[in-house]
Amino acid sequence: MRTKTLLIAGFIVILATSCTDDANLKQNISGKAGEIMVVMNKYSWESGPGQSLRSILAVDFPYLPQQEPLFTIFNINENAFSSIFHTHRNIIICNINSELDEAKMVIQKDIWASPQIVVTLSGPDNESVRECIDNNRDLLRNALEQAERNRVIQNSKKFEERSIRNYVSTMLGGSPFFPTGYKIKKRADNFTWIAYETTYTTQGVFIYTYPYRNEEDLTLSRIIAERNLKLEKEVPGPLDNTYMTTNSLIEPSLRWVNYNNRQFVEIRGLWDVKNDFMGGPFVSHCFYDKDNHNIVVLEAFVYAPRYPKRDYLRQVESIIYSFEWQKE
DSSP, X not given: OHHHHHHHTTSOOOOOOOOTTTGGGSEEOBSOTTEEEEEOOHHHHHSHHHHHHHHHHSXXXXXXXXXXXXXXXXXXXXXXXXXXXXXXXXXXXXXXXXXXXXXXXXEEEOXXXXXXXXXXXXXXXXXXXXXXXXXXXXXXXXXXXHHHHHHHHHHHHHTBOHHHHHHHHHXXXXXXXXXXXXXEEEEETTEEEEEEEOSXXXXXXXXXXXXXXXXXXXXXXXXXXXXXXXXXXXOBOSSTTOBEEEOSSSOOEEEEEEEXXXXXXXXXXXXXXXXXXXXXXXXXXXXXXXXXSEEEEEEEEEEOTTSOOHHHHHHHHHHHHTOEXXXX
């Protein structure tokens, strides 16, 4: 509805191009995960358009123990945008041209590389481009976040640990896609713990259910109460009388999400280990099972005390976004 309104207003035009036929012929993308290249002259970067982009894309990533930006943004002048930069994964190009009648935003895929997203902002002056950015902040942010998510999902499907999906599908009737390296760490009644672990990091997924009772099942209080009960039982800490729980000092957030023909509640928060000093971020997706007898919870979490956590969380969060019901 928001997009439709903006289109009717004539303020923005969105062009989504699909290059599935020849995407495989393009170069692989360059650049680090979560990185955005902004092609814009210095004056625009330091004034309205650049300021608006930073206020949308360089804000703090939500619910991390330390401050980290949503995206890492760097600017190059339009004159320096040579072919060596064309393969970057996320590109925003600003085009100020006094002969243009209005400002618009065009979103395209796989122009020079694959899987790539290129956003072109055009307008007669800096102020009109700034307004274009501000009026479409959600669309811009969501497009870039989805591009990062899709890359992880694509790799998860390409390099899949199929035995894990088969096991989870038997339990739930559907499953996310888990890439090579993930292993089932624990199997219990209505609870599975799947993780990719290195010496200093853990990217984990909990999959569990709790009984459906009424419409209160997908409220924040019920979800967190069920989470704490389940994790106290199934996820012990390193010492006696220690276990994973929800950080009680910072209240988690809740929002409804419609994604890939599914509707679910997304919870973001911080986890702790009771009576210990371990902790980190988590994201949960909570939804009804096909028969509406249970609430299904897919939870992604990260433990990486030595490292920034944004990219680790985005990777494992993308895995739970890949959930698909089994085809009947």
